[in-house]
Amino acid sequence: MTPLQIGLYLLTALSGAAVVLTREPRRQAFMMGLNGLVLALLFLTLQAPDVAYSELAVNMVALPFLFLVTLAAARINQHRRQEDK
Numbered sequence: 001m002t003p004l005q006i007g008l009y010l011l012t013a014l015s016g017a018a019v020v021l022t023r024e025p026r027r028q029a030f031m032m033g034l035n036g037l038v039l040a041l042l043f044l045t046l047q048a049p050d051v052a053y054s055e056l057a058v059n060m061v062a063l064p065f066l067f068l069v070t071l072a073a074a075r076i077n078q079h080r081r082q083e084d085k
Helices: 003-021 025-045 049-084
Strands: none
Touching: 003 025, 025 049
């Protein structure tokens, strides 16, 4: 195991903990993207480029995007409910 891999394992643990400990949903979405980037780099160093590309596509792009769209839709619905009252 190389020092780069050890460092990426530590970064993976730290970024995963940061996702869990972040309380504000919008920041949590960005932390999930950062965690996906760190995981993709780790997979590249472990010589798994296909897994790294999948990680980039899903955990760094698609999942945070869908998370943010859901937050926006929930905010719009909440605003409409307040207007109806």
